Amino acid sequence: MLNPQSTAARQTLADLIEQQHLKESDVPNAINLAELSPRPSQWHSFIHTLLFWSGILGLTFAVIFFVAANWQELGRFAKFGLVEGLIALSVIGFCKYDTNQTIRNGCLLVAMLSVGALMALFGQTYQTGADPWQLFFNWAVLTLPWVLVSRFNVMWLLWLGLLNLSVSLFYDAFGGFLDHSYAIFVLNSLALAVWQFSASRFEWLNTPWAINLIGFASGFFAMWVFFIGLFDEQFIGIALWVIWAIAIFYVYRYRTLNVFMLSGLCLSLIIAANSLLIKTLPSSYDGFFFVVLCALTIGAGTYATLWLKSLLEKDLP
């Protein structure tokens, strides 16, 4: 959708204008030469994509809202017919447009989301008494074949989201040996490892934004697990965070450079170091206590920024 060089061209143009290498009157001409204005064909493609995905999402959310509204004027069979009809239409669309990947992806996404609406409608109509976690788990299990054939990263992320929800709700209902954050941390970290490993084999999985999103989830819960470990004195939490930090550093520094992940790691290290000091320093909360924490944060933040920038500079073509 966007030109791959647009970020570099925008930065160069900003430099030229700020450093007064370009006359003010020449700026519009320079913008045209930098091709920062989309061509008509690009506009058409963008409008088409925008309309298609807005339409697909609008229709799917409409069905979900409709089921949630639980309209009594419409009989149960009509409701089931509506949702199942949408699923059937989506699957037909997927099979019919076998040469258009965008339409195929859209159709499968509608089908996947509509299965959730269908399951909610089933539970609402027949009062099955099932736990909420079962809804999301069964939803994930039933839609797995579509996710497998889709070769579409959004479907995989959605599927992972369903697993996260079902694990979280399961822990809410039944509890477990450890806090639910441990289970969600392990789930997302495994997903990250599998995704990163598979990205070298399957081109369609090699999308940095999707890897970064799972990395963010994994890092967020790693931090959470660390807090539990530190303040509730559960050694396993700290150990898991240390393993996570070493793995992220090794993989994203030496195997495949990913400065986004390393930035997240730096933030995690700074927060962890501060937490460790808060836990270990005498809890007098005097001026010295805050000066130490402030100096640590600014010092470590400065070092991290310089290091990350140097990695980016090395990575320049």
Added chain:
Amino acid sequence: MKNASQLLLLLKQQHLIGDIELNKAQEVSSPWYIKTLMGLCGWLAAIFILGFIAAAMASIFDNPVALGIVGIALITGAYFLLVSSDSEFVEHLGLAVSLAGQSLVAFALFFNSAVDESFSWFILAIVQCILAYLMPNYIHRMMSAYFATVSLSLFMMVMHLSSYYSAIVLLVVALLWLNEFTFSRHVRKLQAVGYGAVIGLIQFKTSILFASGGTTWLENSMPTVVPWLDEGLNILVMLYVLHHLVKHRKLVLAGEQKWFAIALLVLIGAGTLFANGIVCGILIMIIGFAIQNRVLLILGILATLMNLSSYYYLLDISLLHKSFILAGLGGAGVLLAFIQQRLSSQGEPHVE
């Protein structure tokens, strides 16, 4: 699309620039995640500075005037730190000191019972605007623009003017981004303000997602807007932006394509009058695409998805009516996508 060196070569061939230092223009500009890391570290350090002030000078918290004076002194100190040094360490320190100073100024305003709440938010918005203009630091400008946008939203909420808020900020955002290279020589200053304002706007439009028990994080009641007025004004801003894009890009739509464009506008205009935030998200996406800005485009996509989710919780109309509105919009969207594809295959538009 040209890469940086190709662009420089082309500009030289066209005699738009002379012989300049190539490396200077290619200097690495930090990506958004490093800026976020710096911002979060500054914010964390600011909390510790506030802790230090509370521990060492606890008595000043009883005196709003003293708080204000210390706050302004810290902001002034931060300004000189940021102006005087290229060092990364001093930049972090300056950011933290300034954020702590701003917090003290805010405490001074809100702890002083003689000052009206609406006036406090107004003053805070003005202070943040001044800081966004003056402070010589990208992260600081972005944070100040964000705080200014949030303060303005709270001022307008207290004044019962929330229905006009999103259109005003959306218009400012659109003007900033569409003229980022031509408005002034301070391109990055404008960009930082633009990002801060967009994030503040998205937060306002999706505030119901961050509410708990019907109140905001400040324990204020949620902003109440008149949906048709709020969205209607957003649609007017969208029409202005589209007019600007068509005029600026000189894109001429031939024959049926003109009717298609009108049908599309009528659909979005009528369909989204009672669909909170959808126009705002789509417009941010359109601007992001028009200026080829990846971060803005992603923010627009996130805003649209978050607005669709927050729409579920809005109580202005029933879920059933919301589902009919979305079905109409979605069905028409898919239909128009197919019609547009047909029209595109019949004849490409041309640029004059």
